[in-house]
Amino acid sequence: MTQTHCIDPCSAALLPKAKKEGIDTVWDRHKAMQPQCGFGQLGVCCRICWKGPCRIDPFGDGPKRGICGASADTIVARNVIRMMGAGAAAHSEHGRHVALALLGVAEGKLPDYAIKDEAKLLSIAAKLGLDSAGQEIHAVARAVALATLGDFQNQDQEKPCTWIASTLTEKRLATLASLEVLPHNIDAVITGIMARTNVGCDADPVNLILGGIKGALADFNGMCLATELSDVLFGTPTPVITAANLGVLKEDAVNIALHGHNPLLSDVVCDVALTMEDEARRAGAKSGINLVGVCCTGNEIMVRHGIPLAANYLSQELALITGAVDAMVVDVQCIMPSISEIGACFHTEIITTMDDTKIPGATHVKFREESAVENARQIIHLAIEAYKRRDPRRVLIPDYKQTAMVGFGAEAIIGALATLNAEDPLQPLIDNIVNGNIRGIALFAGCNNTQVNQDSSFVTIARKLAANNVLLLATGCGAGAFAKHGMMTQEATNEYAGASLKAVLTAIGTSAGLGGPLPLVLHMGSCVDNSRAVEVAVALANKLGVDLDDLPLVSSAPEAMSEKAVAIGTWSIALGIPTHLGIMPQVTGSALVTGLITETAKELLGGHFIVELDPEVAADKLLAAIDERRSALGI
Ligand code: BF8
Ligand code: SF4
Numbered sequence: 001m002t003q004t005h006c007i008d009p010c011s012a013a014l015l016p017k018a019k020k021e022g023i024d025t026v027w028d029r030h031k032a033m034q035p036q037c038g039f040g041q042l043g044v045c046c047r048i049c050w051k052g053p054c055r056i057d058p059f060g061d062g063p064k065r066g067i068c069g070a071s072a073d074t075i076v077a078r079n080v081i082r083m084m085g086a087g088a089a090a091h092s093e094h095g096r097h098v099a100l101a102l103l104g105v106a107e108g109k110l111p112d113y114a115i116k117d118e119a120k121l122l123s124i125a126a127k128l129g130l131d132s133a134g135q136e137i138h139a140v141a142r143a144v145a146l147a148t149l150g151d152f153q154n155q156d157q158e159k160p161c162t163w164i165a166s167t168l169t170e171k172r173l174a175t176l177a178s179l180e181v182l183p184h185n186i187d188a189v190i191t192g193i194m195a196r197t198n199v200g201c202d203a204d205p206v207n208l209i210l211g212g213i214k215g216a217l218a219d220f221n222g223m224c225l226a227t228e229l230s231d232v233l234f235g236t237p238t239p240v241i242t243a244a245n246l247g248v249l250k251e252d253a254v255n256i257a258l259h260g261h262n263p264l265l266s267d268v269v270c271d272v273a274l275t276m277e278d279e280a281r282r283a284g285a286k287s288g289i290n291l292v293g294v295c296c297t298g299n300e301i302m303v304r305h306g307i308p309l310a311a312n313y314l315s316q317e318l319a320l321i322t323g324a325v326d327a328m329v330v331d332v333q334c335i336m337p338s339i340s341e342i343g344a345c346f347h348t349e350i351i352t353t354m355d356d357t358k359i360p361g362a363t364h365v366k367f368r369e370e371s372a373v374e375n376a377r378q379i380i381h382l383a384i385e386a387y388k389r390r391d392p393r394r395v396l397i398p399d400y401k402q403t404a405m406v407g408f409g410a411e412a413i414i415g416a417l418a419t420l421n422a423e424d425p426l427q428p429l430i431d432n433i434v435n436g437n438i439r440g441i442a443l444f445a446g447c448n449n450t451q452v453n454q455d456s457s458f459v460t461i462a463r464k465l466a467a468n469n470v471l472l473l474a475t476g477c478g479a480g481a482f483a484k485h486g487m488m489t490q491e492a493t494n495e496y497a498g499a500s501l502k503a504v505l506t507a508i509g510t511s512a513g514l515g516g517p518l519p520l521v522l523h524m525g526s527c528v529d530n531s532r533a534v535e536v537a538v539a540l541a542n543k544l545g546v547d548l549d550d551l552p553l554v555s556s557a558p559e560a561m562s563e564k565a566v567a568i569g570t571w572s573i574a575l576g577i578p579t580h581l582g583i584m585p586q587v588t589g590s591a592l593v594t595g596l597i598t599e600t601a602k603e604l605l606g607g608h609f610i611v612e613l614d615p616e617v618a619a620d621k622l623l624a625a626i627d628e629r630r631s632a633l634g635i
Contacts, residue, residue, distance in 0.1 A: 006314065006454035008484060010246040013398040014318045021394075023345055025317050026336065030450035042589030043076040049199040058589055070203060076590035077205035078197040080566065081212030085193035087567025088215045090333055091528055092152075092186045092222030094262050098229045099148040101264055101369050105233065106142035112268060112372040115141055116235045120411075124228055127166050141232070148225050154185045161186065164221040167531075169538055171547040172575060176217065179604065181210055181574065183218035190215060209596050216570035223568075224531040230300070234267045237407035237525060238415075239514065240306035244483035246315070247401030248308035249324045253290035254280045254387040256380065257310055257319055260331030261526065263300040265353055265367050265376070266293075269329065270305050272376035276384070283384050294319060295334045296526035299479055303407040303525045312455075312480030313561070314448035317342055323394040327383035331367075332357045334447075334562060347389035349382045402486035405514070406523035408473075410535040413522065416512035426543050428508070433540075433552065434635050437500035439469040440626030443533045444478035444521070445572075446557030446565040449583050455481035457558035457582045457615035462487060462496075464619035466520055469498035470626065471505075473536075476527040477559070483523065492520035530568055534575065549576025549606025552629040554622045558582030558615060569609065573597065576606035578625040580618050584611065 005011060005027045018025050039045040039055040046066050047053045054066035056075060065071055070078075104110035115121055118137055125132040125140050128147050132140040151161040160182040165173060176182045183189045193215045196202035202211065231237075249255050256273070258266040270291060277288040292310040293301050301307040311319045313334055319325050320342045327349040328339060340361035343350040352358050353367040353375070363382065367375045408416075418425040432438045442465050448454050458481040462472055474482050482488050487496075493505050497520055505517040512518075524532045533555075534548075541548050555572050557565055560583050572579040587593045602608035610625065612618040 005450070007456045007459065008245070008315065008454065009400045010398040011315065011318055011454070013400070014246070014321045014396065017396050018321050021345065023321060023342055026314055026338070026450055041584070041586055043079050043586040044072050044589035046070060046075040046078070048078060048197065056589065068199060073205040073590040073592045074203045074208070076587050076593045077208035077212070080585070080587050080593065081193055081208050081215060082197055083563040083566040084212040084215045084219070084570050085190045087562065087564040088186065088219035088222060089190050090564050091219050091226060091567070092190070094332065094528060095222040095226035095229070096149070096152060097262060097264060098226050098233065099145050102141055102229050102233060103145035103149070104369055106138045106145055108138070110369050113233055113369065115232055117232050120228070120236050121232045124232065128162055129166065144229070148229065151221060151225065152185065152187050155188070157184050160184055161218070161221045163224045164217060167224055167534065167538065168575070169541050169547050175605065176574065179210060181214040181217060183214055183221055186218045186222055189218040205590065205592055206596065209593060213570060213574050216567045217574055219567035220531065220571040223528045226528040227525070227531045230263050234263050235304050236411050237303035237409045238412050239405060239407045240303070241403060241405050242302060242306040242308050243401045244309040244404045244480070245401045246310055246319060246322055246398050248292050248310055249319070249322055249397045250287050250290045251324065251392070251395060251397060252285060253287035254283070254285045254384050255290050255292060255325050256383045257292050257294050257325050257328040258297050258301060259294035259316060259328055260297040260335060261295070261333045261528070262331045263297065263304070264369060265329070265331055265372065266297045266301050267304070268372040269376045269379060270301055270307060272373055273380055276377065276380050279381070280384050280387070283388050285387055289380065294328070295480070296476060296528070297331060299476065299526035299529070303409070303523060308401070309404070309480055309483055312448055312477035312484065314450065314454045320346060320348055322397050323391065324397050326386040326390060327351055327379065329353060329379055330357065333564070335359070346394065347386050347391065349386045351379055351382060353379070402484060402489070404483035404488040404523065405490070405519045406483065406488060408522035408524055409529070409532045410539070413536060414539070416508050416518065419511040419513070420508060426539055430540065430543065432504045436635070437469065437504050438471050439623070440552035440554065440630070441471045441473065441537070442622060443530070443553070443555040444472065444474040444482070445476050445527065445530055445555060445568060447477045447559050447561035448481070449559040449561040451583055452559055454559070455485060457618070458482060459485050459487065460615040461556060461558060461619045461622070462521060464616065465622060466496045466501060467498050468623055469501040470623070471501065472521040473524055473533050474521045475524050475530050475533070478557070479521070479523045479525070482521040487521045488519040488523055490514070490516040490519060493517040496520055527564060527568065546633070547576060547606070550629065550633060552626045552633070554578045554580065554625050556580035556582070556618065556622060558618065573601050573607035573609060574605050578607055578610055578622070580610045580612060580622055582613055582615065582618060584613065585609070
């Protein structure tokens with residue numbers, strides 16, 4: 001292939017191997033898919049009923065309405081809010097799974113798990129308004145789990161979900177309530193999206209988009225509870241130094257790639273692997289077991305355990321093409337179905353684990369929380385057996401990895417700041433924002449997308465923002481991109497940060513005992529961990545007595561791809577955050593819907609989408625959005 005697909009040297013090393021071995025990758029399939037359907041790109045194709053499919057002619061020469069009479073505006077709005085609902089479903093299902101596990105632990109039914117962070121549990125109980133005074137810790141856990149599950153059960157439309165209500169600023173909650181977009185029940189809101197987009201229901205694009213925003217806020221609620229309860233069960237991240245990119249695979253170890261999103265299985269595998277090192281050595285693997293992460297499961301175990309990250313979304317196939325992965329263990333979400341075929345080209349066991357995520361050709365190990373340790377053992381055993389079949393002549397591990405200092409959740413950031421001012425940790429951050437040493441804060445989130453050069457825009461935008469003294473946070477595959485490209489190091493801070501940002505990061509990092517500056521980009525975790533960034537922003541806003549849409553805070557998803565990213569981007573604007581998209585959203589077939597999310601949203605919510613495909617220009621637009629906020633604050 002002639003065009004560049006990725007700035008990652010690992011892909012340059014492995015794509016020729018794929019070609020030689022006759023293996024198609026995501027980039028080959030992207031090429032074969034061209035030209036992609038223009039109607040789909042504009043969002044004007046409707047398949048909601050079997051009178052269709054219908055498509056609206058964007059040039060006005062062909063049909064202007066679907067067979068039922070739906071306009072382009074209606075069709076575009078229906079399509080995009082279904083994506084928001086699906087994203088909310090994915091994150092919230094993950095959250096429900098974790099909440100049910102916490103309930104199981106509280107009730108003594110899941111001996112393979114424990115409450116790892118009691119302090120966090122108590123602080124959550126307080127935040128949710130639960131009285132835990134004098135209560136035994138398992139009773140507190142039970143109350144927290146039940147209150148959380150209530151967010152999937154409450155039928156009182158006037159009572160917003162507990163998590164969102166206890167997380168956002170008062171003013172933001174009032175704004176969202178006045179627009180009637182505060183979710184009361186995650187499941188009901190998602191069901192509502194499916195119901196209202198059914199044939200012959202809601203045809204009003206404005207009403208539909210408001211319904212979608214409510215769904216996106218349900219996604220936010222699901223994300224908050226998934227993140228926080230995972231900390232209770234698996235520990236709250238603290239800074240840890242690890243490595244990223246395919247060079248983290250080892251020739252002389254049983255390499256197990258943990259891929260997907262939910263830490264319920266992967267965290268147990270981390271513990272159980274320690275007990276099976278001997279079995280791996282007996283099989284001939286001198287270095288024992290080498291766990292590596294892929295996608296957001298990778299981020300989860302990276303920020304909690306310092307497990308190295310092998311790949312973000314678009315590189316998952318490359319991990320297999322090294323010929324060195326003995327098992328790829330997947331749970332849910334962002335798993336390319338192609339991996340089973342590629343695994344079959346090698347000795348690699350592709351192991352699915354969740355009832356609702358199976359792939360033809362993969363080995364399925366039915367994971368249950370009740371038998372988590374036993375399941376983890378089974379999986380690791382399969383990996384060790386596969387290792388015995390590995391053909392060393394077909395192994396090519398690119399000699400490329402980067403150090404990454406990760407694990408900067410809200411607690412870790414506030415903890416580091418507390419070393420400067422123990423009584424008032426946020427004050428040093430506020431002082432530096434006010435005096436302009438930190439011009440603003442940017443959160444990078446979201447996926448990889450074959451439509452653009454993988455990882456490239458993340459790096460380009462981040463370098464420009466850092467040079468302009470913007471503090472950078474990252475989650476998901478964005479964080480993966482930064483980790484893979486050496487942007488989560490102290491060296492990167494020294495190389496790319498503007499003078500005043502560098503001084504601040506150095507003061508905080510040194511005082512926090514990191515022996516130098518904080519890394520240039522702070523890794524907050526997986527996609528559900530975007531809620532951690534909101535937590536910091538809300539703390540800042542509350543301390544300043546302003547709302548989120550007053551803060552010099554922006555977000556960027558230069559390679560947004562999944563329905564989950566659509567949901568995240570939408571709640572980001574609903575929380576008042578200018579949000580950059582580096583991929584053309586599939587809504588431009590409706591000028592009305594496009595205007596709603598790029599302009600009207602700014603008036604109603606303070607946040608809006610900035611669609612900009614050129615990363616240099618995107619950085620300028622993000623800086624302009626930051627400066628607009630600063631001047632409104634008079635700083
Ligand atoms: O939840 S960033 S490609 S792996 S959807 Fe998927 Fe996108 Fe990656 Fe994580 Ni998030
Ligand atoms: Fe066509 Fe209307 Fe059916 Fe959509 S709902 S497929 S526009 S007839």
